[in-house]
Each structure stands twice: as C-alpha cells, then as structure tokens.
Amino acid sequence: AAGVIQSPRHLIKEKRETATLKCYPIPRHDTVYWYQQGPGQDPQFLISFYEKMQSDKGSIPDRFSAQQFSDYHSELNMSSLELGDSALYFCASSRGRNNEKLFFGSGTQLSVL
Amino acid sequence: AQTVTQSQPEMSVQEAETVTLSCTYDTSENNYYLFWYKQPPSRQMILVIRQEAYKQQNATENRFSVNFQKAAKSFSLKISDSQLGDTAMYFCAFMKPGSGYALNFGKGTSLLVTP
Numbered sequence: 001a002a003g004v005i006q007s008p009r010h011l012i013k014e015k016r017e018t019a020t021l022k023c024y025p026i027p028r029h030d031t032v033y034w035y036q037q038g039p040g041q042d043p044q045f046l047i048s049f050y051e052k053m054q055s056d057k058g059s060i061p062d063r064f065s066a067q068q069f070s071d072y073h074s075e076l077n078m079s080s081l082e083l084g085d086s087a088l089y090f091c092a093s094s095r096g097r098n099n100e101k102l103f104f105g106s107g108t109q110l111s112v113l
Numbered sequence: 114a115q116t117v118t119q120s121q122p123e124m125s126v127q128e129a130e131t132v133t134l135s136c137t138y139d140t141s142e143n144n145y146y147l148f149w150y151k152q153p154p155s156r157q158m159i160l161v162i163r164q165e166a167y168k169q170q171n172a173t174e175n176r177f178s179v180n181f182q183k184a185a186k187s188f189s190l191k192i193s194d195s196q197l198g199d200t201a202m203y204f205c206a207f208m209k210p211g212s213g214y215a216l217n218f219g220k221g222t223s224l225l226v227t228p
Contacts, residue, residue, distance in 0.1 A: 033215065042204060042218040043158070056215055088156055100146045100208055102216065104158035 004105035021076040025093030032074040035090040050097040086112045115140045117219035125225040134190045136205030146208040147188045153201040
C-alpha cells in the first residue's frame, strides 16, 4: 500500500539559508499535518491543511510557511534558518478533516550548520 | 491546553516478559482520542494502538493492550511477550476532535528489550 512520501530524506543547510520540504500524502487523503521533532524531543505540531486550506496552526515560527497544492501535496518553506531548526520534520496525512487516523511519513532530517 | 505526561524516561525488559508503560493526561474534554506511537531507531513514527475516550473497553492489538482509566486520566500500555524488535521510543499522544486533529505528544519512554 502507498504511504506518505517525504522528500528529501536528509537536508543540510547553512544558517540564514532557506529550505523547502515536500510531503506527498497517501492517495485520496486530503488532510496534511506537519510536525517538528528536535533531538531527544517529542514531536511538536506545526500546522495542518484540509482541502488546500490551513486547518490549524501550532508552534510554527513566522519564518516558516506552508501550503497545500491542488494535488494535495504540501510544502513547508523555511527561511532564515537557525541552528535550532535542526530537527526531524514529519508529515502525516489523513482522509477527511474529522479523522483521527493519521499516517506518518518517514520524515526529513534537517541539519543546519 | 492538554498535557500528556510520561513519567518513565527509560525502561528495560527481558525478552518474553511483560512491561507496562505509563501515561497520564490532563484535559477538561469528555470526548477525545488517545494513542501510543512507537519510534524505533529508524525514527519512523508507527501507530501501536488507539483508544476512543467514549469507549470503556480497553483497546488491544495482538501483544499490545491498554489500561484506560478515564476518571483517573490514565492510559498505560502493556506489552506482552516482549520481543527485541519492540526496542524503541514510545510516545503517548492525545487528540481532541475539532482542534484540527493535531496530536499532543508526551516526552516519550525509551524501552530496551534485552535477550
């Protein structure tokens, strides 16, 4: 069965650079969530989208933005990167807005040097 | 805001034995979902088990079962017949319907299964 696809798997950036993370949900899933997991930390909810509209917002910095496209894939754009942005970024998807069954991707490991 | 507390940062168990991971949460909601996620060294986030708060019956998934005590706001995970592949970080998580269905995670319990 198809799973949530995240790209790239690993990304290395310098401070003050920008990064774009991509998430391709499971086919027919219309809801996407982004989570950030720092080293040794629990995942923190950043933002979610349903039917291409922002659904909920968590602890996402103003330097980050995200959107969901017409094919339901989502991109997380991160600017003015800081050392503290180094983390594993998870994307999860679900079918329908009111669905507690989230499926996680394998994550993108971002390292900011 | 909901808080999820996992009071055991690390635990270990011998293969084939049973281990229980504890989780408590704080909420004023009556309807919600609780989850246990497993994160092995690969860092993939894997759903272990899910409990709906309005269901009194404890959820079970093969060797994994929960003890859900709604009044006490407790949601422990029991792993029976532990296997080496169960070695992982285990996260307890809370989800409130209508909040965008975002998960609120605890700090995690690192479980080591030894031969």
